[in-house]
Amino acid sequence: MEDHLQKKDRLDKEWEALCSYQAEPAACAVGQEEQNVQRNRPHGILVYDHSRVILKPENNQSRSDYINASPIMDHDPRNPAYISSQGPLPSTVADFWQMVWESGCVVIVMLTPLAENGIKQCHQYWPDEGSDLYHIYEVNLVSEHIWCDDFLVRSFYLKNVQTNETRTVTQFHFLSWMDQNVPESARTLLDFRRKVNKCYRGRSCPIIVHCSDGGGRSGTYILIDMVLNKMAKGAKEIDIAATLEHLRDQRSGMVQTKVSSPLKEPHKSAR
Template sequence: MEDHLKNKNRLEKEWEALCAYQAEPNATTVAQKEENVQKNRSQSVVTYDHSRICLKAENSHDNSDYINASPIMDHDPRNPAYIATQGPLPATVADFWQMVWENGCVVIVMLTPLTENGVKQCYHYWPDEGSNLYHIYEVNLVSEHIWCEDFLVRSFYLKNLQTNETRTVTQFHFLSWHDQKVPASTRSLLDFRRKVNKCYRGRSCPVIVHCSDGAGRSGTYILIDMVLNKMAKGAKEIDIAATLEHLRDQRPGMVQTKEQFEFALTAVAEEVNAILKALPQ
């Protein structure tokens, strides 16, 4: 890993090869339908027809099954480990909470500030206090904890008014990662990931991961998490570029810049070093 990072030429070549990679199949006809186009934050990051989260149209506020969200499989093709999605738009907030509900999700990882340099990155899709109603989903803010300057954790009480069932959803919000860039330190993101996984441990539902378009920062986070989880399960060989191709087979544009790819490699190397240091000598 360290050799890999030091060898800039090799990194450059690997990134070039990744940029040339074409996913197959890669049709995006549903996402490009006239009624769905305005539900996409970016026209370059939309769902593949073969790999998209479908809402139950009968429960949807506009009788549509479309949301710009992709199931991301790790090793079990039946159960996605993650759902990568864009930051909700004002018109897609109800769809977002419907997706949370229908997929049994209890953890949301948010990797973008709401606005950056005056540009809206994500709609404020939760109440700042009390509760908001989004179609048939009532969201109550239970608590908000500032863990450190880089991230905070919010707890919501989510109620389906059709069935009167309720559930608790935890949102981990990483604040200091800007669009097309990387966090200032791998440490802060690795600490953040540890918090997320501690909360999630033992669950079998997918983790919702979103930034603004659901590809650059979301792809980088999922890549790091997936590789480190494979290691924790005792995988003998790790191919980060191949893992990224596997992600791009499921959602276009995952990890957008060479800098983000390099950041993922660095984060994995650091975590491995930390694990080795902690082993009894």
Template sequence: MEDHLRNRDRLAKEWQALCAYQAEPNACSIAQSEANLKKNRHPDFVPYDHARIKLKADCSPSRSDFINASPIIEHDPRMPAYIATQGPLSHTIADFWQMVWEHGCTVIVMLSPLAEDSVKQCDRYWPDEGSSLYHVYEVNLVSEHIWCEDFLVRSFYLKNVQSQETRTLTQFHFLSWPAQGLPATTRPLLDFRRKVNKCYRGRSCPIIVHCSDGASRTGTYILIDMVLNRMAKGVKEIDIAATLEHIRDQRPGMVQTKDQFEFALTAVAEEVNAILKALPQ
């Protein structure tokens, strides 16, 4: 890993090859249709037709099955490991909670602030305090815990007012990843990931991961998490570029820049180092 990072030439070539990589099939006509255009925060970051999360249209206030979200499968096609999605827009918040409900999600990973340099990155899809109703989903903010300067953790109590069913879920909100750039070091993000996975352990539902566009920071986080999870399971051969191609087959534009790709490699190398140091010598 360290040689890989030191070898600038190899890194540049690998990134060039990744940029040239074209997923097949790659049509995105549903997301770009007249009816759905306004549901996309960024016109360039939309799900593929063949790999998108479909809402139950008869339960949706807009009677549509579209949401800008993609299932990301690790190995079991029936059970996505993640749902990569954009930061909800004010008029897609009910769709977002419908997706959370329909997929039984218990963990949300949020990687962008609500606004940055007075540019809105994501609409607030939870109440400041107390509860808010989004279509038939009542969201109660139970607690908000500032873990450290880099992230905070919120607990929600989600109620479907139609069926009277209730569930609890946890949102992990990472604060120190600027839109145009990277966290200063990999450590805070790796600590954050450990917290997320400790809470998620043993669940059989996808983790929802979103930033603003649902591709750049979202893709980088999913790439790091997927590679480290594979290592933890004892997979001997780890090819990070091939893993990214696998992720890009399921959502376009995942990991936007060479710097983000390099950051993912660095994070994996750091975590492996930390694990090796902790082993009895």
């Protein structure tokens, strides 16, 4: 960090190198198959063939194993710490809840408003009240708590109607992070992250993180969380560029914008 502050052009040079970085392997053939194209957001991110969430086709209403979501590993290559997903489309809501169920997820981090400047960013995949059935997954809205102007927390009671098993899932919804931009307040985003991690503490399942395409905002949040977790564990050196390359090896488009203007906090910078 001291080196970044002393060498003002270092961030620009690192970003230029990251923009030209190519993951290997980077094949995306499955997401481009005819039956899967409609399950992707138009002009959105495609999942790598080697790094994608695979659904159980026998539990899927279309008998498909495809969803536009990527497991993201941190230090344990066997267990993903996160799943970075595109926001559900009207046709993929049941697939999304299947992924929530099969991954054992209990925490969802949503980083986009449902619509932005009249453009749909994500389909509402939960009921306004009561419960809705998405294929074999019944979702009941238990509570909705507004923490501040920037984010709220919803609690869902999720039931697999085939097995009658149930689970509580908590969704943390950050409202004020616009596409291709940064949150207005760094402190608010860090408060949001602390609440997410307090709810998640002690769990071994992945956190599902999504924005609209599962790239820019999702990648930024995961990068921040990953780096701060390493710092909290006493890591002596943190290489943010290398960590981002590690993320981009698992999903393309992770962190899409470099912003060097200060956030609306005293003595803070969006670096």
